[in-house]
Amino acid sequence: MDFLELVNFYIIPGLVIGSIYALGAVGITLVFAILRYAHLAHGDLATLGAFLALAVVTGFGISPLAALPIAILGTAAVAVGIDKVFYEHLRERPKIVTVMASLGIALMVRAVVQVIWGVDSESYVKGIVRPDVYFGLRIRDREIYTVIAMIALVGVLQVFLTQSKWGKAMRAMSDNPNLALLSGIDNKKVVMLTWIIAGGLCAAAGVFLGINTELKSMMGWNMLLPMFAAAILGGVGRVEGAVLGGLIVGVAEELSVLVLPSEYKAATAFAILLFMLLVRPTGLLRGKVL
Amino acid sequence: MTTLLSLQAVTGGYGDANILHAVSMTVSDREIVVIVGPNGAGKSTAMKAVFGLLNVRGGSIRFDGDDITGWVPNKIVQRGICYVPQVDNIFREMTIHENLEMGAFLRKGDLSAAFDRVYTLFPDLKERRKTPAGSLSGGQRQMVAMGRALMLDPKLLLLDEPTAGLSPKYMEQIFQICRDVRGTGVAILLVEQHAKQALEFADRGYVLAAGQNRHEGTGANLLADREVAEMFLGG
Amino acid sequence: MELYGLLNYALFMGVFIGIYALLALGLNIQWGFAGLFNAGIAGFFAVGAYTSAILTSAAAEGRIGGFELPVIVGWFGAMGAAALIAWPIGKICLRFRSDYLAIATIGIAEIIRLVIKSEAELTNSARGITGLPRPFGDLDYMASQAAYLGIVLVVLAIAYVLVERQFNAPWGRMMRAIRDNEDAARAMGKNIEYRRLEAFIFGAALMGLGGALFAHFNRSITPEAIDPMVATFLVWIMLILGGSGNNRGAILGAAVVWIIWSVSEIATDQLPHEYAVKAKYIRLFLIGLLLQLVLRFRPEGILPEPLRGDLRHTKEGNRS
Ligand SMILES: Nc1ncnc2c1ncn2[C@@H]1O[C@H](COP(=O)(O)OP(=O)(O)O)[C@@H](O)[C@H]1O
Numbered sequence: 021m022d023f024l025e026l027v028n029f030y031i032i033p034g035l036v037i038g039s040i041y042a043l044g045a046v047g048i049t050l051v052f053a054i055l056r057y058a059h060l061a062h063g064d065l066a067t068l069g070a071f072l073a074l075a076v077v078t079g080f081g082i083s084p085l086a087a088l089p090i091a092i093l094g095t096a097a098v099a100v101g102i103d104k105v106f107y108e109h110l111r112e113r114p115k116i117v118t119v120m121a122s123l124g125i126a127l128m129v130r131a132v133v134q135v136i137w138g139v140d141s142e143s144y145v146k147g148i149v150r151p152d153v154y155f156g157l158r159i160r161d162r163e164i165y166t167v168i169a170m171i172a173l174v175g176v177l178q179v180f181l182t183q184s185k186w187g188k189a190m191r192a193m194s195d196n197p198n199l200a201l202l203s204g205i206d207n208k209k210v211v212m213l214t215w216i217i218a219g220g221l222c223a224a225a226g227v228f229l230g231i232n233t234e235l236k237s238m239m240g241w242n243m244l245l246p247m248f249a250a251a252i253l254g255g256v257g258r259v260e261g262a263v264l265g266g267l268i269v270g271v272a273e274e275l276s277v278l279v280l281p282s283e284y285k286a287a288t289a290f291a292i293l294l295f296m297l298l299v300r301p302t303g304l305l306r307g308k309v310l
Numbered sequence: 311m312t313t314l315l316s317l318q319a320v321t322g323g324y325g326d327a328n329i330l331h332a333v334s335m336t337v338s339d340r341e342i343v344v345i346v347g348p349n350g351a352g353k354s355t356a357m358k359a360v361f362g363l364l365n366v367r368g369g370s371i372r373f374d375g376d377d378i379t380g381w382v383p384n385k386i387v388q389r390g391i392c393y394v395p396q397v398d399n400i401f402r403e404m405t406i407h408e409n410l411e412m413g414a415f416l417r418k419g420d421l422s423a424a425f426d427r428v429y430t431l432f433p434d435l436k437e438r439r440k441t442p443a444g445s446l447s448g449g450q451r452q453m454v455a456m457g458r459a460l461m462l463d464p465k466l467l468l469l470d471e472p473t474a475g476l477s478p479k480y481m482e483q484i485f486q487i488c489r490d491v492r493g494t495g496v497a498i499l500l501v502e503q504h505a506k507q508a509l510e511f512a513d514r515g516y517v518l519a520a521g522q523n524r525h526e527g528t529g530a531n532l533l534a535d536r537e538v539a540e541m542f543l544g545g
Numbered sequence: 546m547e548l549y550g551l552l553n554y555a556l557f558m559g560v561f562i563g564i565y566a567l568l569a570l571g572l573n574i575q576w577g578f579a580g581l582f583n584a585g586i587a588g589f590f591a592v593g594a595y596t597s598a599i600l601t602s603a604a605a606e607g608r609i610g611g612f613e614l615p616v617i618v619g620w621f622g623a624m625g626a627a628a629l630i631a632w633p634i635g636k637i638c639l640r641f642r643s644d645y646l647a648i649a650t651i652g653i654a655e656i657i658r659l660v661i662k663s664e665a666e667l668t669n670s671a672r673g674i675t676g677l678p679r680p681f682g683d684l685d686y687m688a689s690q691a692a693y694l695g696i697v698l699v700v701l702a703i704a705y706v707l708v709e710r711q712f713n714a715p716w717g718r719m720m721r722a723i724r725d726n727e728d729a730a731r732a733m734g735k736n737i738e739y740r741r742l743e744a745f746i747f748g749a750a751l752m753g754l755g756g757a758l759f760a761h762f763n764r765s766i767t768p769e770a771i772d773p774m775v776a777t778f779l780v781w782i783m784l785i786l787g788g789s790g791n792n793r794g795a796i797l798g799a800a801v802v803w804i805i806w807s808v809s810e811i812a813t814d815q816l817p818h819e820y821a822v823k824a825k826y827i828r829l830f831l832i833g834l835l836l837q838l839v840l841r842f843r844p845e846g847i848l849p850e851p852l853r854g855d856l857r858h859t860k861e862g863n864r865s
């Protein structure tokens with residue numbers, strides 16, 4: 021196999037799926053760091069986002085990219101709502117209780133998708149898209165959009181977190197929650213902001229997964245493990261780590277096919293997760309260990 | 311001098327058990343008051359009581375004309391008390407400047423005057439404002455912590471063992487900063503392990519043991535008290 | 546005829562409740578007593594089912610196994626295999642907060658599912674393993690069903706007695722001390738990781754046994770025999786509703802939830818096909834909602850954890 025082949029058939033698809041994982045992993049890492057629990061409904065929120073976009077695409081006949089902002093807003097609103105109705109009153113209880121609640125939410129969100137949209141595969145646009153060739157690299161437009169959108173969204177988030185008052189408040193809450201409260205930072209607003217961001221990014225992950233593959237009711241749940249592996253690989257609480265982790269997990273999954281039967285692609289993320297917990301639980305960029 | 315803070319027979323604790331038993335103390339305007347006592351005496355707990363972090367079951371806490379018993383920390387901050395906890399009192403992953411900014415979170419509008427004030431008190435911090443606070447030395451961290459608390463321009467500053475683990479040189483520097491801070495019109499209530507040095511530098515002091523008042527008086531009087539010296543100052 | 550059908554259904558239900566009760570007991574060891582979050586119950590269940598199937602079935606072309614060992618050997622094998630899978634996972638994850646274990650168990654259940662689907666030499670892939678022996682399987686239908694229910698109940702009773710005894714023994718006291726105040730227990734020099742590992746492994750072994758009982762009842766096991774997510778979640782709601790930390794609560798929860806679940810299935814199956822399919826998901830939604838309601842309004846469950854003297858009323862507040 022020559023180098024171009026390696027890039028075309030493994031690296032590029034890996035970076036694309038990795039960008040999608042990254043979008044989800046950033047939300048997971050923020051929730052993990054600020055709210056301090058593993059949110060198991062994250063994947064299914066991505067599914068919901070993807071199907072919300074499908075509704076807009078079929079309803080108004082616009083492209084999935086144009087539907088993306090609506091899906092982001094809708095999913096962010098759902099995420100905030102779920103927090104208010106189901107998670108908020110568990111805040112004083114041990115965090116693991118909320119982890120359990122989120123497993124139930126995962127099931128509920130998925131059930132809603134299955135009732136409304138059924139369990140068959142759907143897609144935004146019919147037909148096969150052939151890749152264009154640039155200097156021997158085979159790339160589809162949608163793959164370019166995916167990577168660029170990920171970079172843009174995470175870039176905006178980084179600017180928000182490092183430059184704005186409320187972004188800094190989120191970092192402060194992640195850094196030292198007690199001191200943040202003593203400084204008068206409004207915990208409730210920070211939590212809400214976290215869910216808006218995490219929910220929005222979930223939707224983006226779901227929509228781009230739908231654009232690049234297809235929409236299924238299990239699509240998000242199947243992404244949960246790679247997304248968590250990415251967040252932990254990068255270091256919990258590290259946004260840039262989640263991106264790095266996502267890309268590594270994506271590429272590693274594609275490359276795994278070279279040494280493992282392709283059925284076990286999904287095992288790659290699991291192996292990475294256990295490996296990191298074993299040798300470096302703080303992740304590549306020294307995140308938190310809860 | 312008018313009384314700024316007063317605790318009247320405060321009784322309370324974290325869970326059901328009481329840690330403080332009818333503790334009383336006062337701090338006046340522009341006064342430096344120190345609380346000393348053995349480990350586990352309830353010194354930190356007394357501070358937390360002021361800051362609304364304790365279940366207060368008896369007595370009352372008044373500040374600047376208001377009964378603040380049972381207020382949430384958020385409201386107390388706004389009312390003019392800032393608190394530097396004994397441990398974990400900085401945002402490690404944020405820069406010095408961001409730490410200060412978080413201290414002024416409740417303040418609307420232009421912060422430059424507040425930054426100037428704090429950077430004047432702590433010139434070292436200004437030079438390193440872009441440095442993550444977690445990478446600083448112990449003494450500098452304590453300055454960041456105090457700086458953060460001063461950003462809101464409080465009337466009263468609560469400091470819990472600001473010199474713990476610091477070298478004598480830094481200890482002297484922290485005490486000097488306390489005097490400077492008082493010079494800007496802020497009263498200070500602090501807990502100290504270095505009882506002797508603290509009593510020398512404070513206006514007044516309280517000796518707490520087993521959650522109760524034991525002695526009180528001016529620093530000089532307490533230092534001269536034979537019993538205090540034997541029991542709490544190591545002879 | 547009516548009566549016969551009803552009786553048959555009751556026996557069926559009894560067997561399933563017994564098997565789920567075993568799973569709930571296993572989860573109670575992990576969650577109720579050690580505070581460990583296992584989101585991969587179905588994985589350990591499947592490992593048990595397949596292990597026993599491989600050990601006890603007749604030889605077949607192109608597949609390892611067919612050892613035709615006695616059923617009881619299969620069942621112990623099932624427990625051993627599930628424990629063996631739990632061991633490395635626990636070893637790696639139990640140093641951290643239970644969130645990490647939750648994620649890792651989701652992962653291991655997924656891997657187990659992949660192995661079952663892809664490794665034909667081991668599991669015969671999609672067709673599964675059939676023709677498993679069933680104790681008293683030679684009796685006529687009703688008698689055989691009843692006999693199997695008897696076996697399940699005996700196994701459940703033994704498990705219950707053993708687990709209950711452990712809980713009241715110093716071991717159980719230590720587990721609760723660790724769960725309720727990890728720092729204090731650590732300060733007293735308890736080997737927390739090791740104790741947790743024990744609890745995780747014991748619990749997994751019971752889940753494996755549940756899987757084996759299930760396989761032999763059906764005389765077969767296939768990848769489609771259970772929906773992993775639904776099964777895992779049902780066991781969780783059984784334990785939480787019944788009362789985590791209470792073994793009788795776990796069994797009661799299994800009965801209540803399984804009756805609700807299977808009776809509602811019968812009810813919705815009467816609907817026209819189009820709605821019947823949707824109804825399944827609506828039931829899933831409602832069972833998820835039930836968990837949220839229990840967590841909010843009755844977190845201690847129907848039968849709260851008994852006060853064993855060493856328990857403080859602030860139990861939950863100290864768990865982290
Ligand atoms: N967060 C807490 N929860 C329960 N008990 C506490 C807590 N913090 C301190 N205590 C208890 O309160 C008592 C007084 O502690 P503290 O006020 O920290 O003492 P000091 O600061 O004088 O050394 C001690 O017995 C300590 O164990």
Ligand SMILES: [Mg+2]
Nearest residue numbers: 353354355396
């Ligand atoms: Mg103290």
